[in-house]
Amino acid sequence: MNRRDLLLALGGGGLMLSACDNAELEHAIKIGMSTPANATHNGVYAWIGACVEALRAQNWPVRIYPNSSIGNERDRVYQTQLGLLEINETGGDEIGRWSPLAHASARPFLINSYDHMNRFLADTPYLEQVSRDLDRHGLRLIDVAHTGSMVGLFTRGTPVRTMADLRRLRLRVLSSADFSLLQAWKVRGVQVAWEEVAQALQSGMVDAYLNPPNIAPMFGHGSVLDYFTDLRMGPAGRFIVVSTKWLAQLSGDQRQALETAFAAGRSANRAWINETISRDRIRLEQVGIEWIDLSDEQRGEWMRASAAIPPSRWDHPDATALYNRWIEQTRETSQ
Incomplete structure (x- = not known):
């Protein structure tokens, strides 16, 4: 419009x-x-x-x-x-x-x-x-x-634990941040509006998307998805x-x-x-989606790759530095 x-x-x-x-x-x-x-x-x-x-x-x-x-x-x-x-x-x-x-x-x-x-x-x-x-x-x-x-990774047909696993698939993307992530992860992506995601998964246009675990059951995607990788991205x-x-x-x-x-x-x-x-994992299993846990070593690969996300047109060094400082100030030392 x-x-x-x-x-x-x-x-x-x-x-x-x-x-x-x-x-x-x-x-x-x-x-x-x-x-x-x-x-x-x-x-x-x-x-x-x-x-x-x-x-x-x-x-x-x-x-x-x-x-x-x-x-x-x-x-x-x-x-x-x-x-x-x-x-x-x-x-x-x-x-x-x-x-x-x-x-x-x-x-x-x-x-x-x-x-x-x-x-x-x-x-x-x-x-x-x-x-x-x-x-x-x-x-x-x-x-x-x-x-x-x-946030984690939903996939159809293929369980994903490593970056190499994901690089064989096509990830649904939409935002500018998504495209920056694609560059850092070196994976293929397809721009798909959320309203068209279920059809894109069914047709094979895309094989995966990033979201919290409650999203697939809420939108009825249990029949077109098979795995959820618990990346804990944020x-x-x-x-x-x-x-x-x-x-x-x-x-x-x-x-x-x-x-x-x-x-x-x-x-x-x-x-x-x-x-x-407390109930997300149970709900995924109820709709037939397998929950995949990662070891610290496996998750570390995703974290290191994400650290290479290139700056976008909206990035501002002073704002990013301020945000990162507040993140560290509010982080518990035990984390």
Whole structure:
């Protein structure tokens, strides 16, 4: 969808969001998502669902639009910038192009656990600094919602333990960070939109993709995947952003109520990830996907290869150095 078509679809109060009463929609807080509204299996919805519950308890009308029903990543970010969508969840590519600090967080094998990630978010000014970067683009970063156990590799037909195993396969990629990873790993990749991944796996267009272990069962990929290699590349997360145009219209009391709702979302998401980690392996085995553990030596090969990821057009040395310093400051000495 180009910008002209998007503006036409969004104009006049009908919005393209839903065929609902215009007056109700005008005053509702609209929340966009790319994933299903499933609080059991979707960490983003665990965050958003708790936030919405807190808002509705304060008599705020809210409408949720899951499964990219109001547009893809770029469309939803653009709507949020315009203030047509108040709250949105998105991937790192969409905000990394505007925030070198956010882009730096795409590097794998830097954060060791979700405890480490939580300390990083709570004990450093990361969220505030990224929000300053995004402010001129009409966005504020609220949180990074955890979406599953640490990122690993799903494959069809072939178990993967080494880089040589993967180099015989085609990896699904999409973002600029993915393409940089391909260069470092020296593997083949095919650009495939997420909505087309199942078909690409079935047809043999791709053989593998990177994601946390709960993703395959959540999207029904158990029938087209056979193995999950537990690379533990880093936390899986989605960025929760809000429209600064909308925030500027709120009173002090309204903004305080909103912050309370955001805190409820954050708390629910952190509780959700602890439960999810304990059941992810069982869920994969239930849908017929074998879990592959790596030795420290085997995982070390992936870490060394990832250290050679080339800089991209969005990299900024000062931001990367700052990010790495905060990572080390929040790392426990026992890790």
